[in-house]
Amino acid sequence: xxxxxxxxxxxxxxxxxxxxxxxxxxxxxxxxxxxxxxxxxxxxxxxxxxxxxxxxxxxxxxxxxxxxxxxxxxxxxxxxxxxxxxxxxxxxxxxxxxxxxxxxxxxxxxxxxxxxxxxxxxxxxxxxxxxxxxxxxxxxxxxxxxxxxxxxxxxxxxxxxxxxxxxxxxxxxxxxxxxxxxxxxxxxxxxxxxxxxxxxxxxxxxxxxxxxxxxxxxxxxxxxxxxxxxxxxxxxxxxxxxxxxxxxxxxxxxxxxxxxxxxxxxxxxxxxxxxx
Amino acid sequence: xxxxxxxxxxxxxxxxxxxxxxxxxxxxxxxxxxxxxxxxxxxxxxxxxxxxxxxxxxxxxxxxxxxxxxxxxxxxxxxxxxxxxxxxxxxxxxxxxxxxxxxxxxxxxxxxxxxxxxxxxxxxxxxxxxxxxxxxxxxxxxxxxxxxxxxxxxxxxxxxxxxxxxxxxxxxxxxxxxxxxxxxxxxxxxxxxxxxxxxxxxxxxxxxxxxxxxxxxxxxxxxxxxxxxxxxxxxxxxxxxxxxxxxxxxxxxxxxxxxxxxxxxxxxxxxxxxxxxxxxxxxxxxxxxxxxxxxxxxxxxxxxxxxxxxxxxxxxxxxxxxxxxxxxxxxxxxxxxxxxxxxxxxxxxxxxxxxxxxxxxxxxxxxxxxxxxxxxxxxxxxxxxxxxxxxxxxxxxxxxx
Numbered sequence: 001x002x003x004x005x006x007x008x009x010x011x012x013x014x015x016x017x018x019x020x021x022x023x024x025x026x027x028x029x030x031x032x033x034x035x036x037x038x039x040x041x042x043x044x045x046x047x048x049x050x051x052x053x054x055x056x057x058x059x060x061x062x063x064x065x066x067x068x069x070x071x072x073x074x075x076x077x078x079x080x081x082x083x084x085x086x087x088x089x090x091x092x093x094x095x096x097x098x099x100x101x102x103x104x105x106x107x108x109x110x111x112x113x114x115x116x117x118x119x120x121x122x123x124x125x126x127x128x129x130x131x132x133x134x135x136x137x138x139x140x141x142x143x144x145x146x147x148x149x150x151x152x153x154x155x156x157x158x159x160x161x162x163x164x165x166x167x168x169x170x171x172x173x174x175x176x177x178x179x180x181x182x183x184x185x186x187x188x189x190x191x192x193x194x195x196x197x198x199x200x201x202x203x204x205x206x207x208x209x210x211x212x213x214x215x216x217x218x219x220x221x222x223x224x225x226x227x228x229x230x231x232x233x234x235x236x237x238x239x240x241x242x243x244x245x246x247x248x249x250x251x252x253x254x255x256x257x258x259x260x261x262x263x264x265x266x267x268x269x270x271x272x273x274x275x276x
Numbered sequence: 277x278x279x280x281x282x283x284x285x286x287x288x289x290x291x292x293x294x295x296x297x298x299x300x301x302x303x304x305x306x307x308x309x310x311x312x313x314x315x316x317x318x319x320x321x322x323x324x325x326x327x328x329x330x331x332x333x334x335x336x337x338x339x340x341x342x343x344x345x346x347x348x349x350x351x352x353x354x355x356x357x358x359x360x361x362x363x364x365x366x367x368x369x370x371x372x373x374x375x376x377x378x379x380x381x382x383x384x385x386x387x388x389x390x391x392x393x394x395x396x397x398x399x400x401x402x403x404x405x406x407x408x409x410x411x412x413x414x415x416x417x418x419x420x421x422x423x424x425x426x427x428x429x430x431x432x433x434x435x436x437x438x439x440x441x442x443x444x445x446x447x448x449x450x451x452x453x454x455x456x457x458x459x460x461x462x463x464x465x466x467x468x469x470x471x472x473x474x475x476x477x478x479x480x481x482x483x484x485x486x487x488x489x490x491x492x493x494x495x496x497x498x499x500x501x502x503x504x505x506x507x508x509x510x511x512x513x514x515x516x517x518x519x520x521x522x523x524x525x526x527x528x529x530x531x532x533x534x535x536x537x538x539x540x541x542x543x544x545x546x547x548x549x550x551x552x553x554x555x556x557x558x559x560x561x562x563x564x565x566x567x568x569x570x571x572x573x574x575x576x577x578x579x580x581x582x583x584x585x586x587x588x589x590x591x592x593x594x595x596x597x598x599x600x601x602x603x604x605x606x607x608x609x610x611x612x613x614x615x616x617x618x619x620x621x622x623x624x625x626x627x628x629x630x631x632x633x634x635x636x637x638x639x640x641x642x643x644x645x646x647x648x649x650x651x652x653x654x655x656x657x658x659x660x661x662x663x664x665x666x667x668x669x670x671x672x673x674x675x676x677x
Contacts, residue, residue, distance in 0.1 A: 055576040056445065056562065058454040059300040059461065065444055077574035103298060103561045108575030130298045130561065134288065153301040157464060162304065180302055181462040 004047065004096040004124045004149050004172045008207045008228065011046060015274050017224040017266045019044055020209060021259065022100065022233030024051035024067035025084055026076030028244040028251070033084045035248070036255065041095050043256050044263030049127070049231060052081050052101030059129045061184040063234040066241060078105040078114070082121045089122035096124040098151060098172075103131050103139075111142035118148060125149035125172045133165040140169055153177050154204070156196050163203040173207040173229060176200065181212065184234025188213045190222045197226045217265035224269035232262055279602065281528040284595070289478020289565075292601065294594035297477040299564045302461045311479040313384060318486060323379065330375050331490065334408070335365045337372075339491075341498035341655070347625040353645040354509065354652035357502065358628070359495050359523065361659045368631065368660030369491060369519045370401040374470055376487035378405035381468035388412040388467045392456040394421055394449035394515070395586030395633060396428025397660055398472030403437035413437040416455040418448040421585045428664045446579040449515075449589045453563055473516025474593030477564030481593050488522025495655055496526050503653050509644065510535045512657035513636040514554065514607065515587035517596045519659035528604060537596060538640045540582035541609035551580035553592050554600050554607040562590070567597040583612040583668065584632035586660075614639040616672065619662065631660035632668065 011018050021040045025033050037048055053071040057064060078101075085097055099118065106114050106128065118126065126148055131139060133152060143150050149172030154163070157180065166174060178193045179186065197208060210223045211231030223230045239254040289295045297307060317323040331337040339360045348356045361369035374391075381389055389411050393399030399415040406413030415432055419441040422429050432439050445451035453476075460469045474481045474488070499507045510527060512520035514537040527533040542550035550556065553568040560569040562577060570578040570590035582588040599605040610618075615632060618639030623629050630638060634657070641656050648654070662669070670677065 056450060056454050058457040058563070059302075061458070062444075069444075072576070075574075077576075079574070104569070104571065104577070105575035107560050107566075108571065108573065129300055130564070132297065132299065132301060132304055135296050135298055155300075155302040157302050157305040159305050159308075177302060180464055182458045185462065 018229035026071030043259035291598035354648035362661035492526030
């Protein structure tokens with residue numbers, strides 16, 4: 001059993017929704033990342049999604065694009081990201097870490113070399129935005145060999161006939177992209193998400209995380225009612241941008257408060273679910 | 277060679293190890309729909325008839341194959357013919373493809389088209405077909421390119437398109453493509469994305485090639501009329517590679533025909549300031565396909581430089597990547613200075629003002645022709661005309677408007 005699988009199963013058994021915050025590694029600077037990861041855990045993160053900077057983040061909105069640009073000023077590479085995870089693991093061996101990014105930095109390392117390196121520093125899972133199941137043969141084999149979970153995205157436009165591939169090839173959880181758009185965009189249509197989730201849950205046998213466009217506690221509350229995990233990214237990254245000139249104390253304060261808002265909303269939703 | 281080139285790409289868009297579909301999940305269904313629709317129409321007589329009529333009556337095809345006699349004699353070597361894609365409506369080969377994709381958009385019931393553009397030729401060609409079909413059109417263009425290709429920006433706006441300057445990244449073609457992808461992900465239900473080159477996820481590289489392959493088919497017939505033989509040498513510039521594939525594809529099976537794809541060497545291949553992934557890059561995955569890329573050791577895509585906005589792109593179509601590896605096409609590079617000289621030469625010797633993109637192919641012809649015998653037939657794809665480059669050239673030559 002992987003650390004991710006164990007964690008999500010334990011939460012499910014306890015009737016809890018997982019909170020999965022995203023930050024871009026190296027944003028606003030390389031030395032900030034490990035401390036931010038610990039802060040996220042302290043404020044209620046169950047799993048951490050760590051973004052690997054890529055020069056051309058074509059599925060991301062302006063907030064995460066700018067975060068990536070801030071990281072790339074410092075030339076933060078995939079190797080650097082793995083180093084942050086290694087240092088994080090010196091103090092935290094419990095919280096699963098998912099790397100999220102684009103394929104080319106992994107291609108440049110080679111699938112096997114990357115998978116072994118990631119596994120050895122304590123990465124638990126990998127989500128690659130531009131790697132659909134159809135192209136993933138060698139990539140999957142390498143991740144599987146290194147005991148890393150393989151997370152795939154499913155979107156409102158994913159037809160039923162593609163879900164079996166996700167079921168077969170994915171592991172850990174399925175990331176449901178809650179809207180047609182880039183990260184951090186427009187308002188979520190709660191009813192639309194609920195309708196789609198119902199359809200997907202019939203075919204998918206893994207926990208379902210919901211992400212993209214979850215801006216505040218109120219939206220997180222609604223999503224916690226229908227998913228197993230809630231993923232928040234741009235709402236946090238925006239606070240790094242807003243406070244970067246003030247320094248790490250202010251960044252931590254702002255992120256801590258926002259995390260508390262999300263955690264409280266999820267706990268409230270879980271309590272309601274418990275009463276049903 | 278015993279490769280059956282008509283069998284590529286395979287069902288999943290692979291040219292050997294290259295190509296494929298490396299796209300965000302939200303687009304997978306739209307790409308599947310496009311693939312299936314394209315498979316239906318590509319052998320549908322009614323669709324092909326409509327396409328052929330549009331190309332003849334609206335675009336002005338066939339374009340001439342013109343013998344550049346004075347220039348050839350000046351260079352003293354092979355006979356240079358120019359395939360006059362610059363004479364197409366809108367001034368470049370790009371319209372061959374936008375006409376085809378717009379007909380597909382119409383069939384799929386899409387009300388809105390989007391496009392990326394570098395030099396603005398594909399943007400103009402997209403805005404043109406959108407105007408003709410009454411579709412909404414949004415064109416993404418790097419903010420730097422908006423400045424250096426100002427005349428084309430004005431044309432697009434006159435045609436009713438919205439031109440969105442892209443301020444992210446390097447503010448050139450690759451960033452325009454990123455932004456167009458983001459738009460498509462957001463508006464996938466009602467929007468058709470007209471990609472302008474033979475790159476992107478399957479089926480784009482195959483589909484754009486098929487729409488551009490008319491260049492080579494016409495060239496083959498015209499060469500037989502002029503010289504009663506196949507051309508000996510083909511030369512075309514390569515950015516994404518659509519005009520080059522358009523010329524080459526018909527001849528891939530003809531072993532006697534030598535082909536040269538000319539990449540932009542910018543300030544020089546050893547300076548890092550160029551856009552020549554086939555000459556200097558290595559394979560990776562970008563913009564939906566596996567191909568040669570300009571990238572650093574960490575897999576980050578590098579900024580590029582070329583005097584021509586249309587070639588200023590860090591990737592290249594996957595079919596070119598494959599043709600390089602199997603050795604069917606030679607990929608070479610010429611720098612900004614050489615391209616400018618090609619521009620001046622054609623203008624002064626033949627009275628034809630070429631696009632700076634096409635000037636790269638011309639510049640290579642000036643190197644190659646003198647080494648060849650007088651009965652060698654060279655075809656250079658004159659992919660576009662130079663009107664759009666007047667600002668750039670005037671600045672360099674000190675000409676005031």
